Amino acid sequence: MDKYIVELEHVSKSFPGVLALNDVDFRLKSGEVLALLGENGAGKSTLVKILSGVYTKDSGTIKIYDQVVDNMNTKKAEELGIAIIHQELNLCAHLTVAQNIFLGREIIGYGMLSARKMNAEAKKILTSLNIDIDPEMIVGDMSVSKQQMVEIAKALSTNAKILIMDEPTSALTAKEIEDLFLIINKLKKEGCGIVYISHRLEELEHIVDRVTILRDGQYINSMNFKDTSLPEIISNMVGRDIKEKFPRVTCKRGKKILEVRKLNAGRMVRNINFDLYEGEIVGIAGLMGAGRTETTRAIFGVDPKASGEIILDGKAIKIEKPMDAISQGIVLVPEDRKKDGLCTKLSIRENIALPNLDIICKKAGIINSKIEKEMANNTVSDLKIKLPNVEVNAGSLSGGNQQKVVVGKWLRRKSRVVIFDEPTRGIDVAAKVEIYNLMNNLKQQGIGVLFVSSELPEILGISDRIIVMCDGKITGELNVEEATQDIILQYATSFDKKIDDNILHK
């Protein structure tokens, strides 16, 4: 039970302009959950992609079950029992759950696809993992968290013994996370080795046995989880001790900036009412699927609303499209930065310029490239964004730097309210702190800050007031002094009762 089933030695890999992995060692035992930790850009993604055959290493050896493996590719990896569950979902939206699970290894009977067998097998796999999904549902019609579960089922359906999970819980609800951990424990007992990549350091204690830490493409350390502590792990990851995790500033509360009254937008946004004052940060907490993102999108005008009033600085304003919100000074940093926050094929400069073209353009709508370049460079230096130059494609940056670009492009305008939706998801520790400082900065300038987050420590650490949502409604509102994780979680799970107790007793 204590054998090493995966041994990577002196592995290096570089891409044009970047040395992603520099002489890295990595070992995984059977029957253990190994957390692979590191800031964004540390090389975790590259390492697991080499292990699963997506990338080819430049140098070094890969040993699986004590056998050296040359020329690793995806097919070989699959044969060796290596499966990877990606951070970005890799499913075909037009196909059903069963079709996705068996993609590339379809079951054939008499030369034809055996849909019945595949559906039955898929149902078996899903049930054994306690996932309640109909295998004939079309993946594109399902919620993100359910898609994540399908991705997990797909990886496990290949009877993999070496499992790599890249941020598996980011889209899952609390119950699904519990189920996932049960599955992981089961797999551990069966002798599987699991590589667990996550930025949710607080989750680790529930599931992880050992940790391996990378920093800037280099191997730093491996430790047993119980022999170490979070602060030690963090300082290994960033190379310095972080005294405070959450920089908090206190401000005096000023006048009311924003009032949201009776906002309704479908099932996920029901009768939302709240206020936002100058000099405070309001955090919106809740589980996945509580309707927080939908609320922010309704305020910003992306999604149409059925009813509701938005009052900014005492004046009722009409918001029917994002441009209305932007021109009034309400801006949104969206949840899915790759899809909604950036044009990944355009350069950083173009992305930063995009919502600010009215500032950059001269009279006739012609872009003043000097101002544009200046704006881009200022943003990059203000937010300390790591990139070779402002001409690279936005899609090539790491998650944290991408997020900084998304935020940065709004900061060039004089906004009244900045709404952040999961601003620190998938971002390394140091970059997170910078984002927190940013929010505090805005707070101090008297700009209203609203932020949605699924990380309770973050909510408790930064907000002055906390709004908790559950199933489309606001179920709790409290000041940070009176809030604890337990209370928030309680509010976040106050679902409407579905079954009448009286009937049960009949």
Add this chain to the structure above:
Amino acid sequence: MDKIGKQNRIKRILAVRGMGQVITVTIGLIILCIVFSIVNPIFFSGKNIANLLRQIAPILIIGIGQSYVLITGNIDLSIGSVIGMSCMISATMMTKGVNPWAAVFVTFICCLAAGVLNGELVSRCKLPPFIATLGTMTIARGIAQIVNNNYNTGSIGEAAKGFRNFFYYGKTAGIYNAIWITIVLWIVFNFLLSKTRTGRHIYAIGSNVDAARLSGVNVHSTTIKVYVVSAICACTVGLMTCATTGMGTMDAGNGYEMYAVAASVIGGVSTLGGQGILLGTVVGASIWGVLQNGLQFAGAPVAIRNITIGIIVVVSVLLDVVVRTGKHRKKAN
């Protein structure tokens, strides 16, 4: 229990992605037929229906080929030129005394080559399909002209009578051979698309080519396969054209690739890939054929014809987009 089983079956059929669009356009087709029959009862006569089906046949065949390519997220603009090339190669050989069936074989090989070329350009050389097939389109048309020294051919002669009957003029069991050929091709290609591994991979590539690749799908060979299918369909229509006219015309098939796209799109095949069923292509090609035929019987002037056809294509694509976005909104709530 039986009633629930039946209901489930109906539900299952309706749940097939794209079926909604197919049902909508089928209703549209029925309405069109009724309207045209009222305007001119001759439209509904047995003779015209037989003719109409035979007029729909070539559009449906190339529609099948184009649908295959569209579902992978690509496009084939060379279909019209391959029709011309196929027509000219077979006719030229037959006028020079070559046995018609040998000529068919050689033509088939040439068109296969065109299909493979398309596939390689798109998949190995990573050229955008629009550009790649535009290139083969010009090359194939050029070959059609060179084959007989820039002349249309003379008559393919009496020796080709069997060939002409097989591909166009003959009837089997009271139904034109051309229609039988279409039916057989449809059955074969529909089976391939819906019931085999290759078919599944075709949809996967159109839906998310990266996910497909990471799941071990051979994107390269599947892409070549779809372009070969398209070339086979174009070859068949070229042979049909040669059989119809009894000669080779260098401009045969000119512009037909667009009819193939129209038939596919009206039938619910998405130009973005991953979606669409061949049943829809049948309805799409039928609508196209019915419009061409019915508007003539209605005595409509040319301008009205073109505008009507254009509007119907736009409306059917719009319908699909609106219905799909509507469904997504409902799901999100």
Add this chain to the structure above:
Amino acid sequence: MKRKVLSIVICLCMVFAVACSKDKTTSGSGTTNKEKKSETETSTNTKNQAKSKTSKVYLITMDQMDQHWVNVDAGCRKAVGELSNIDYEWLAPDVKDDAKQIECINNAVAGGANVILLAANGPDAVTSALKEAEAAGVKIIYVDSAAAYPAIQTLATDNEAAGKTAGEEMVKGLKAAGKTEGKIGIVNVNSATASCVAREKGFRSAFEGTSFELLETQYGEGDAAKSKDIAANYITSGCVGLFGANEGSTVGIGIAIQEAGDTVIGVGFDKSDTILELINGGHLLCTMAQNPDVMGYEGMKTAAKAIAGEDTGEANIDTGVTALTKN
């Protein structure tokens, strides 16, 4: 990177292929190296015109694929073979299109043309291009279709008269079959090509005063298969007579009549192997055979005369049609 290189290579190949097919057919879009060369040539050309040994004559037709133009070209070549010092070039767009034909005219002028033999797609579209050509010293002769601009000579079929003759032949044939009334279907090419439009006009005029009903014209683009479908539909509507305005249309109506059992009278235009077969088989009554080779031959002879400064003769030469019937 590989992608970009390959796209450039493919584009270069297409240009190269176009340049290579110089000897018989040159597309209207021309080639870049030819234009570069001819810019230096034009200036020397005008200087040496009186003294130059070879003169450049361009034939510009409506497209390259219709057999009709191939025959005009053949006529030109025959004449060139008999004359001396003629440098001959055939230009045409890939499809019948006014704008593309204007391009061809401009290319010919830039290429140093002394004479242009033109089959104008439409009467008005090319007039300004012709004005510029004449200003550059180019002489203009029309073959098959004239434009609304003065030229040295027009050698053409009188399309309207030929159309009328076709109509009269059809009336004769219908009377002989015992029919004095019924529907007549017309399969034309498109509504823009002047020659076909004139033929239809002539055809329709032959039916004035009769009890026949002429239906709405349908357009088959000259594609034989499309024309066949249109004709079949006409036959299903109960037409007693069909008219095809050019070679492709005529083949189409012929095979439709053949399939329907020859109960319909068909009259068409142009001559080809297939059309002759259809006539001899009794499926078509007759066709108006034009004399495209005469147009090309005589047109080239006129061009040579014009270059030498001799008298070119009449302004309009009717190259005539023959009504070909079953022999």
